[in-house]
Amino acid sequence: MNDILIIDSTLRDGNHATRHQLNKEQISNYAAAAEAAAVPVVIVGHGNGLGASSLQVGEALLSDQEMIAAARENLGNSKLGVFMIPGFATINKDLSRAIEAGVEVVFASSHCTEADTTQRHIGYVKEKGKTAYGNLMMIHMASKERLIEECLKMQSYGADGVILMDSSGAFLPNDVAERITALVNAADIPIGFHAHNNLGMAVANSIAAAEAGATILDCCVRGFGAGAGNAMLEIVVAVLNKMGYRTGIDLYKVLDLSDIVKNELAEVAKGVDPICIVSGLAGVFSGFAKHVERVAMQYGVDPRDIFFELGRRKVVAGQEDMIVEVAIDLADKKRKAEQKQLR
Amino acid sequence: MSNNGRMKVAILGSGNIGTDLLMKTLRSDSLECTRFIGRDLSSKGITKAKELGIKVSDKSIDEILENPDCCQLVFDATSARDHLHHWSLLKETDKIVIDMTPSKAGKMIIPAINLDDAVSCRNVNMISCGGQASIPLAYTLTEVCSGIEYIEVVSSIASRSAGPATRINIDEYIENTEEGLDAFCRCRRFKTILILNPAEPCIDMQATISAKMKKPDIEKIRDAVSRMEKKIQSYVPGYTIIVPPVYENNRVVIMVRVRGLGDYLPSYAGNLDIINCAAIATAEMYADQIRNGLLNLSKARTI
Incomplete structure (x- = not known):
């Protein structure tokens, strides 16, 4: 062997x-x-x-x-x-x-x-x-x-x-x-x-x-x-x-x-966090998870949407800056959709 | 000056940068490319130049030394090592040299910040593509904010826009960009990161500038950044702020996208475009100075 x-x-x-x-x-x-x-x-x-x-x-x-x-x-x-x-x-x-x-x-x-x-x-x-x-x-x-x-x-x-x-x-x-x-x-x-x-x-x-x-x-x-x-x-x-x-x-x-x-060690992996399943499905670097959660909270968007959009944009490891751009984009779209509904 | 009143320029180096520069001189009212020089007459760049009716040569720096009247200004788009050799020879002539390599030999110039400094120098350096895109914004932040602890610049470029020289010189790119930040911005700590992304269709060049600070005046920053954006757009039309300054996680973040003019490489190669647009703006400044009798080359500093 x-x-x-x-x-x-x-x-x-x-x-x-x-x-x-x-x-x-x-x-x-x-x-x-x-x-x-x-x-x-x-x-x-x-x-x-x-x-x-x-x-x-x-x-x-x-x-x-x-x-x-x-x-x-x-x-x-x-x-x-x-x-x-x-x-x-x-x-x-x-x-x-x-x-x-x-x-x-x-x-x-x-x-x-x-x-x-x-x-x-x-x-x-x-x-x-x-x-x-x-x-x-x-x-x-x-x-x-x-x-x-x-x-x-x-x-x-x-x-x-x-x-x-x-x-x-x-x-x-x-x-x-x-x-x-x-x-x-x-x-x-x-x-x-x-x-x-x-x-x-x-x-x-x-x-x-x-x-x-x-x-x-x-x-x-x-x-x-x-x-x-x-x-x-x-x-x-x-x-x-x-x-x-x-x-x-x-x-x-x-x-x-x-x-x-x-x-x-402080934060032992406690099983697979559901957001990480989406990261795997979207084909986005695993290390993005904590950043995505933080940014999603700040801009009031669904972290899962961020992951799938990042996957569509084919981001690579090291492109964490794209998370903020995608979140702002999604937040804009969300706001416009809500305004449309109000009208 | 040539008889049409344009400044005669030679381009040394027939790779992506050199060939894109050639295309840009064709569009300029004040520059005329009189020599396009490489080392291999069958290269893609030389072939393109020949098609355009430009006089080409495979004799590298010797072409200029043997024909000193062929040009007043040389764009050096070879490599850092070759530039040091070229400059040791050109220093003894009356040529102005715009260095596109990360050689660190000449004065660093960013047209939106210190074009005037170029007037007194015969060798100027264009730093790096990421530097031309990000340093003006980092500079703006340090001009309008106090207490910035740290500035970080991340540039993402399409893999296809990074030729073999860029790839082998990735360390020099980082070190040169950091030195540029240090030279222009009042801040103690800097970091530069470069990401190559192979996605198809190719991604546009993007740069993210992050500055660590407390309680920024975002309105004031936005005004200043928007003024700087317009200044850069005057010589880089495809330069657009896509995420205006926002405060997030104790840092001010700005994102910019650079679309190229599509002169030689397609428009996604904004990295190539911005450094070349900066070089052309610098060359045109010299041409204006000469035309107006304001430039005295014998007195210009050689370093």
Whole structure:
């Protein structure tokens, strides 16, 4: 049976769930427990990665450097990773400092059709002798053929693997298996998958990815992540064990990790919020949920209408500013309809 | 000046920016493109220029150095690295250079704010597309409000409007735009974000400016922003505020859409259009100054 590399994004994607408010103690405690459970790679940072603390996505409580330092102190065998999106982070401002601070694995990400924006960043990480993965986000928005093309670009830049991200949780297991199979056949490097749970499919999709040949699964303990959350890492590990895959993770200790998240991290995913189901159906980035709820309240419109309209406009991750524009538009339409009725 | 009274200009770089600039010089009453220069005579841009009857060359900067009388002004639409090389050579001539790259070599110019500063410089820099769209509004906010803690600019552009040079230079785009904000706006902290969106049909360029502040006078801000919008519209016709200043979540938010003139790339490529419109407005200013005998190039600063 194959080995599966588990990537733990709890301290990165989970930051979306706390509006990027994870504190030093939470990061330290979690990292120490992940180290004890022999989790191979632990990613830490703002939900959108390096340099993403912003009004657009949310300002983080800690700086990137503070988060990296807190995790670094508590990791030994487990490797320290960061996520970054060109357009938010740059090499000079962010990536070089992260690597100086002891980051060993970098996940350079782009929208699923824009892999060429990661060329310099992947190249830089490899130059520094570190591990670089290419992540393709929002994969439901591109054809299988296009995904192959973009994955091969990342491979040519020197990526050690490519991870497909179902950022809206829009896929069903068959969709995942089809894409993963295509990429595994086309590429010479390991292929991975990162799920979201908007339609309750995160674990099933992750397992479908493994069965189709993915050798990297990116998950979060308790599914602690943006919107509906991610694939629950402890369940994925348990199911993989049951199926005979090896992850190298200690089952009891990863279950302890689950208690840490429950007891110490502020806002644990409490099942799938109904608004996140709409986000998955509309194919809109999971991380938008909290912003959509806030803006919907301010402008007196239905958050579900906002999500479907955002989906129609094909917004991508990072376009949170469109939420306000859409809400103002919907509020205008609503007002006009009411005036018409009065007349 | 050429005999029709127009200023002779050369365009160095035959990519999207260079070719769109060429189309815009054709529409200008005060500019005449006398050379369209690239490195490959079969490129799309050079082919287009030939069709239009423009004299083309594949000799890059040498074309200008060997024919010093061919132009008075050079638009450099190559890359930041190439520009530094070009400028080291052009500095020794009497040419005015409008730099479209993020090289940081020349004086940063935004026509709606500091066109007059260009008069005394021979090398001016157009910052970035997002900078031309957002800095005037950020500047307006810092002029009419006090106590702005932080300004953030998010630009979204259609994937199709971002050529290979833009994609490889995404870090320079961000750093240059942030430096531009810092140079023009009274505020300590800035951030720039760029989003490429591949949706079809292509999205128009949009920029969102957010400024963190307490108790803003929204009416006063709206008046000032609307005046700035009109000023920019005088040289970028497709520049429209789509969400006038609103106060939301402790920040003032303004959204602007830029539709291009559709000269070379279709109108969704407002990003290409706005930086080129700014460059043309700057070049036309130089042409006016020369025509009226007001510009003394020998005295202009080279930096």
